Amino acid sequence: MGKDVWVVAEHFNGRLNDITLELVAKGRELAQAMEAKLAVVLLGRSVKGLAIELAADVVLVADRAELGEFTPEAYCAVLEAALKDAKPRIVLMGSTSVGLDLLSLLSARTGNPCIDNCTKLEVREGRLFATSQIYGGKLFAEVAVAETTTLIAVVPGSFPKPETAVTGRPEVREIPLPAAWPEARIKFRKLIEPPPGDVDITKVPLLVAVGRGIQNADNLTLAEELAEALGGAVCASRPVIDQGWLPLTRQVGKSGMTVKPKLYLAFGISGAPEHWEGMKNSELVVAVNTDPKAPIFGGAHYGAVVDALDLIPLLTEEVRKANMKKAS
Amino acid sequence: MNIAVLTKQVPDLVEGVEIDSTGKAVDPDSIRYILSESDDHALEEALLLKERAQARVEVFSLETGEVRDSLCAALAKGADRVVLIRTGQDTPPSNHAAAKIFASVLQGLSFDLILTGVRAIDDLDGSLGGLLAGYLNLPYVGLVRKVEMTNGTAMAVVQKEFPGGYAAEMEVKLPAVLGIQAAEQPPRYVPVSRLRQVMKAAKVEEQEAALPATEALEVERLFKPEEGAGATMLSGTPEEIARQVVSLLSDRRLVR
DSSP: OOOOEEEEOOEETTEEOHHHHHHHHHHHHHHHHTTOOEEEEEEESSOGGGGGGOOSSEEEEEEOGGGSSOOHHHHHHHHHHHHHHHOOSEEEEESSHHHHHHHHHHHHHHOOOEEEEEEEEEEETTEEEEEEEEGGGTEEEEEEOOSSOEEEEEOTTSSOOOSSOOOOOOEEEEOOOOSSOOOOSEEEEEEEOOOOSSOOGGGOSEEEEEOGGGOSGGGHHHHHHHHHHHTOEEEEOHHHHHTTSSOGGGBBSTTSBOOOOSEEEEESOOOOHHHHHHHTTOSOEEEEESOTTOTHHHHOSEEEESOHHHHHHHHHHHHHHHHHHHHO | OEEEEEEOEEEOTTTOOOBOTTSSSBOGGGOOEEEOHHHHHHHHHHHHHHHHHOOEEEEEEEOOTTHHHHHHHHHHHTOSEEEEEEOSOOSOOOHHHHHHHHHHHHTTSOOSEEEEESOOTTOOSOOHHHHHHHHHTOOEEEEEEEEEEETTTTEEEEEEEOGGGOEEEEEEESSEEEEESOOSSOOOOOOHHHHHHHHHHOOEEEEEOOOOOOOOOEEEEEEOOOTTTTOEEEOSOHHHHHHHHHHHHHHTTOOO
């Protein structure tokens, strides 16, 4: 086994995704601690130009029409061959739509172990440890990373992205492609844009967010009234969207929107990692939940253990009073 | 068309999860198991396909907790056959072990589609669908929210979710494994009376499978995040809390 650190890059519309910049920064630190090199794997069509934005020692590029749009199969085929050839120490990817597919497929295809939901990576006394969030953020598991090529999917936002763009002078190398290009059993057809026409919650400074604790669709009226009093909008965590109570455009989290409002009032949201990922950069988070152990209290600025359905109407009333005072 | 739905039981977080005395595993006595949420969506998507394309739906689950209730519920919802796989271990195995067990059970059977939830709250070593597809050398797409059949049973057109509300439409040659994020409609509900009725006559088939030898991840320790770490907790009656919240907002000029 080699000792190098690899990062699998993700890009969209000709730009590197934040997760990749976060992983490159973390990967550098780990490579230094492990006296190893950092390589970034860049797959796609006409992507070579992105290499200078990667502060790595080496950028391994596969530039081909078949890789122009992500399909788990084609990406996996290239990575599988490259991994078996080079045997790096660790391979970092995002715990994202792209990374999650690759993590498990590659682990089964190569026989290398994999770790998902990682939020912390550190070298202690020469050993590498990965910490993952499990059970909706209620527990963390610290895993001693095996002394063999290990694939690790990192939750976006776990490591800081460099504040200024770092340009590197990486050595750019072509990845040897699989001898026989596999039959494409998966074909990318088209990109579906988010549905238009609704409130753009990424641009609303005051958000009233509701989760499972809202209990039913009728109670959404309470949240709407509070949002109206505040001059904000209502958004939600996945379970509310899956129930069809609010449209997809209002979803905050991993597969929904990433928001950075001035105020994020979270009602009945447990704060599972997938949700936290989409709102962790809010300037002020006030969380309300009946469960004192809800993970959302771990990251919120203020919290209250109370039933959201009791509190919301009272809050609306108080906000209206404050509005009146100002108006008079 | 034949659809296999693979489901697993995970701890009900409402009941809490406690760490055992070794500090490296969860205490099984602290756990009540329920069907993993995205597996419920996988079952729903399979049932929608059954209604649209006359598919036969078979549900497989490993022996964990109250799995029999989940399997009966699947029958009550419209599954054609349910199979409980006994391994002699009633706590959930790693996903690598589970994928190998399902691979051995499914080998030789003829399914056009294998659906499973894209992720579960106890996923530490990847996700079941991707691992299984890798072992069976089948195509895999995860984070799927919509499945449509085209060209008979030769191909599925699926929507895979990406961040920011984007999705990709992909064509997948069958047989294939899909990791379902969300069904096209909320999972259907079975009234308790109907469930009781089904449970009386339900036929849950049982099948033995050997636990495979897989190298498990070496968990050094499990730990809880510090309770309320970070958040300043407000207390009092709901009225008092409401006033405190509004005062916080006023201080920051967040109320009009």
